[in-house]
Amino acid sequence: xxxxYLLSSILLISLIFFFLGNNRAKKLIILNQKNLHxxxxxxxxxxxxxxxxxxxxxxxxxxxxxxxxFAELIKKYIPKEVVTSKDYNFAIVLAxxxxxxxxxxxxTPPQWVTNAAEIWVSWVxxxxxxxxxxxxSTALISGFFGYKKINSDFRSRNxxxxxxxxxxxxxxxxxxxxxxxxIFSVVFESVRFFALIPYDEFLFGTVWNPQFEGAERAGSxxxxxxxxGAIPLFAGTLLISIIALCVSVPVGxxxxxxxxxxxxxxxxxxxxxxxxxLAGIPTVVYGFFAALTVAPFLRSSGxxxxxxxxxxxxxxxxxxxxxxIIPFISSLSDDVINAVPQSLRDASYGLGSTKNETVIKxxxxxxxxxxxxxxxxxxxxxxxxxMIVVMAxxxxxxLTANPLEAxxxxxxxxxxxxxxxxEFESAKTLSAxxxxxxxxxxxxxxxxxxxxxxxxxxxQYE
Amino acid sequence: MNNKIITPLEASxxxxxxxxxxxxxxxxxxxxxxxxxxxxxxFLLILFYSIFLKGYSGFFxxxxxxxxxxxxxxxxxxxxxxxxxxxxxxxxxxxxxSLFSIIQPQGRKAKKQAKKIVSSGKDVRITKMVKNDPSLxxxxxxxxFALDDDIDSFLRGYIxxxxxxxxxxxxxxxxxxxxxLNEEGRISYEFSDYILTGSASGNPEMAGIKGAFIGSMLTLxxxxxxxxxxxxxxxxxxxxxxxxxxxTEFIEVNIxxxxxxxxxxxxxxxxxxxxxxxxMPRSIPLVxxxxxxxxxxxxxxxxSRAAIRAVPPSVRDAAYGIGASKLQVIFHHVIPLAMPxxxxxxxxGMAQALGETAPLxxxxxxxxxxxxxxxxxxxxxxxxxxxxxxxxxxERMFIQKTSAAIIVLLGFLISMNALAVYLRKKLERRW
Numbered sequence: 001x002x003x004x005y006l007l008s009s010i011l012l013i014s015l016i017f018f019f020l021g022n023n024r025a026k027k028l029i030i031l032n033q034k035n036l037h038x039x040x041x042x043x044x045x046x047x048x049x050x051x052x053x054x055x056x057x058x059x060x061x062x063x064x065x066x067x068x069x070f071a072e073l074i075k076k077y078i079p080k081e082v083v084t085s086k087d088y089n090f091a092i093v094l095a096x097x098x099x100x101x102x103x104x105x106x107x108t109p110p111q112w113v114t115n116a117a118e119i120w121v122s123w124v125x126x127x128x129x130x131x132x133x134x135x136x137s138t139a140l141i142s143g144f145f146g147y148k149k150i151n152s153d154f155r156s157r158n159x160x161x162x163x164x165x166x167x168x169x170x171x172x173x174x175x176x177x178x179x180x181x182x183i184f185s186v187v188f189e190s191v192r193f194f195a196l197i198p199y200d201e202f203l204f205g206t207v208w209n210p211q212f213e214g215a216e217r218a219g220s221x222x223x224x225x226x227x228x229g230a231i232p233l234f235a236g237t238l239l240i241s242i243i244a245l246c247v248s249v250p251v252g253x254x255x256x257x258x259x260x261x262x263x264x265x266x267x268x269x270x271x272x273x274x275x276x277x278l279a280g281i282p283t284v285v286y287g288f289f290a291a292l293t294v295a296p297f298l299r300s301s302g303x304x305x306x307x308x309x310x311x312x313x314x315x316x317x318x319x320x321x322x323x324x325i326i327p328f329i330s331s332l333s334d335d336v337i338n339a340v341p342q343s344l345r346d347a348s349y350g351l352g353s354t355k356n357e358t359v360i361k362x363x364x365x366x367x368x369x370x371x372x373x374x375x376x377x378x379x380x381x382x383x384x385x386x387m388i389v390v391m392a393x394x395x396x397x398x399l400t401a402n403p404l405e406a407x408x409x410x411x412x413x414x415x416x417x418x419x420x421x422x423e424f425e426s427a428k429t430l431s432a433x434x435x436x437x438x439x440x441x442x443x444x445x446x447x448x449x450x451x452x453x454x455x456x457x458x459x460q461y462e
Numbered sequence: 463m464n465n466k467i468i469t470p471l472e473a474s475x476x477x478x479x480x481x482x483x484x485x486x487x488x489x490x491x492x493x494x495x496x497x498x499x500x501x502x503x504x505f506l507l508i509l510f511y512s513i514f515l516k517g518y519s520g521f522f523x524x525x526x527x528x529x530x531x532x533x534x535x536x537x538x539x540x541x542x543x544x545x546x547x548x549x550x551x552x553x554x555x556x557x558x559x560s561l562f563s564i565i566q567p568q569g570r571k572a573k574k575q576a577k578k579i580v581s582s583g584k585d586v587r588i589t590k591m592v593k594n595d596p597s598l599x600x601x602x603x604x605x606x607f608a609l610d611d612d613i614d615s616f617l618r619g620y621i622x623x624x625x626x627x628x629x630x631x632x633x634x635x636x637x638x639x640x641x642x643l644n645e646e647g648r649i650s651y652e653f654s655d656y657i658l659t660g661s662a663s664g665n666p667e668m669a670g671i672k673g674a675f676i677g678s679m680l681t682l683x684x685x686x687x688x689x690x691x692x693x694x695x696x697x698x699x700x701x702x703x704x705x706x707x708x709x710t711e712f713i714e715v716n717i718x719x720x721x722x723x724x725x726x727x728x729x730x731x732x733x734x735x736x737x738x739x740x741x742m743p744r745s746i747p748l749v750x751x752x753x754x755x756x757x758x759x760x761x762x763x764x765x766s767r768a769a770i771r772a773v774p775p776s777v778r779d780a781a782y783g784i785g786a787s788k789l790q791v792i793f794h795h796v797i798p799l800a801m802p803x804x805x806x807x808x809x810x811g812m813a814q815a816l817g818e819t820a821p822l823x824x825x826x827x828x829x830x831x832x833x834x835x836x837x838x839x840x841x842x843x844x845x846x847x848x849x850x851x852x853x854x855x856x857e858r859m860f861i862q863k864t865s866a867a868i869i870v871l872l873g874f875l876i877s878m879n880a881l882a883v884y885l886r887k888k889l890e891r892r893w
């Protein structure tokens with residue numbers, strides 16, 4: 001609420017500067033009997049931006065930094081015997097203090113926690129006062145300087161446009177920052193993981209059994225309790241993706257051929273969006289469907305044939321995932337097939353071939369790179385898909401090729417490890433980041449490969 | 463192949479012989495195509511059918527009507543209608559007495575079982591009623607109470623009377639009581655007043671989607687407020703202002719890569735950066751919205767760029783011709799014309815964000831939160847995560863509630879997508 005009021009008053013001040021600047025420009029026109037370089041509202045906008053931008057920057061620096069600063073400063077107020085004790089964890093202590101700051105008191109906290117909380121509250125008050133004073137005064141002073149700059153020679157439109165241009169440029173950099181942030185956060189934690197567990201063990205080990213507490217290698221003397229061999233996860237991911245492809249490639253490809261070559265334009269206009277609905281359904285709904293409808297159905301039909309189907313099986317998850325990725329293949333392939341020039345078809349018909357021969361021998365080979373790319377994209381979708389496997393494929397890290405058993409995948413392990421509270425130091429938590437790193441590498445490699453296929457093998461017809 | 467020279471007559475004979483086969487092949491391919499499409503549509507129909515069939519009944523539940531004596535002394539001992547006073551009151555005892563007067567359980571054990579017939583939210587229902595309408599005090603009014611989820615499942619036929627008592631979740635005694643209530647016509651099957659207005663609850667009969675729904679709206683607004691301006695600004699910069707050089711190429715590649723990153727990775731990033739480094743609290747819609755914004759950013763950027771590219775150069779040239787500056791051309795001419803396309807992309811991105819679950823699990827929105835979030839910094843959950851949590855619960859009734867929640871979610875997604883299609887059809891101009 002405090003932030004809201006402060007932000008509104010900053011906005012109000014800059015709005016006032018807008019009107020001041022606007023009026024000053026109008027007055028200058030009357031005074032000099034001559035038009036200014038720019039329209040009057042550009043002068044207003046210039047003083048508004050002059051007041052608003054530095055203040056907002058200051059405001060965000062304050063809001064982001066004060067908690068970090070307090071956390072650093074509060075360390076002085078934690079008694080020595082607590083810091084030196086064996087199970088000292090600063091994050092927990094900080095949480096204790098924060099809870100007591102917010103009035104959430106469980107049991108009776110030690111005296112020093114209450115004291116630290118009181119100090120913390122006094123800091124919060126001080127920092128609020130400092131923030132208010134510095135933000136308001138910055139808004140007034142920088143706004144005033146902006147306002148002062150307005151005279152008959154000032155080209156405000158150019159100045160405003162420069163500022164807007166740089167705002168636009170900065171926002172396009174966010175995309176890079178996000179990529180860097182993702183890669184940094186994942187790589188950094190993965191490096192810490194590989195310091196605990198050798199990478200060849202991670203990549204080629206066949207047993208996946210992460211454990212908390214007492215299972216850490218470093219010095220606990222309980223080696224071998226938890227194992228981080230990711231092969232079962234890769235195998236599970238592969239198995240489920242293959243099942244999904246067995247469903248989606250034939251269905252998607254034949255649909256695409258039908259839609260682009262045989263269907264009337266009315267049929268096409270009806271069925272294409274209908275198939276795309278499949279891609280718009282949230283994955284959690286597919287997961288629910290897989291776990292509560294498909295899996296029991298497979299189980300009961302399996303028992304008719306004397307097969308023992310696990311209640312969470314790779315088959316159920318794979319089938320439903322296959323349904324989900326049908327539109328990725330059908331829509332993309334349809335577009336690619338449509339892009340094959342009509343002249344090729346006409347030439348083929350002219351030689352007396354049937355539609356079937358034209359499609360199989362002429363159109364499909366011409367469209368093949370695009371079709372392959374669409375399949376690769378569908379695979380990368382399947383590999384990164386999370387909710388279906390979490391809900392329907394199980395969590396047991398079996399190394400098996402039997403689709404009727406429960407398997408687990410890279411994504412579902414990431415979710416199970418990271419949901420809920422976790423210690424950031426343990427190998428178990430860090431292993432999720434290593435898994436994420438492999439996932440990113442695999443999906444990005446597939447995307448690059450898909451692009452490469454399209455670029456290299458695309459035939460330019462016209 | 464033998465290279466024997468054949469006469470034209472022989473050749474046409476050969477063609478005539480093979481033509482039936484070739485036509486059959488053609489028909490087969492057409493049939494395969496039809497079969498593939500019908501299969502895909504079939505999947506879709508089965509999916510919708512199974513969810514609607516289960517979900518439809520999730521909007522309804524069984525209620526029992528009891529005559530409640532609104533005794534002020536007992537419900538509100540301090541007489542000031544404060545939470546404290548109502549908490550001290552014995553509202554649930556009054557409900558139990560009314561129930562006992564009908565089914566007359568004998569002995570302590572029977573009474574204990576009988577109490578459980580009515581949902582444990584009975585006292586809250588009474589205190590809410592008197593708070594809204596204090597004139598109820600002193601009257602005897604008929605009030606409807608939700609039945610416990612096991613009783614509900616029994617009445618729906620999921621728990622069978624024929625099952626041996628030891629394997630059933632409810633005892634023979636309780637079934638007897640229910641029959642008695644049924645004979646008196648006190649049990650009714652009505653539109654549930656919990657599903658839309660209730661919040662997360664461990665008792666399936668009282669669970670509702672209000673908290674998750676509000677959480678979804680808060681998360682989505684944070685996402686929209688961040689992703690839309692950023693996405694549009696980036697698209698404008700890349701399409702209209704930036705020169706084509708190594709840096710802009712790098713940005714483009716990055717955006718395409720971001721679109722390919724699995725959503726769960728965004729959750730990991732949110733956990734590692736927002737929560738671990740910046741120390742933001744878990745489970746809040748603010749962090750959820752930020753993570754989803756990063757996820758939907760590529761969608762918005764790519765579609766906005768396509769929309770900007772579709773504005774013909776003649777429009778720009780005309781504007782330059784009458785002396786507009788670059789930014790004036792962009793803001794006065796290009797953006798208004800590209801807006802429908804940008805909005806379509808944004809709506810599709812928002813629909814994606816609304817249905818997304820995995821990254822939100824990572825940042826702790828999966829916590830069990832009863833309170834409805836009031837602001838973006840209150841802990842909360844979202845609809846898809848609520849669906850995920852309910853799907854995991856063991857109670858039979860949660861399956862119907864989950865399906866009902868899915869129907870609400872799908873309803874929103876379908877209307878958002880329909881809006882996007884409408885915008886594209888109505889507002890987009892062809893040049």
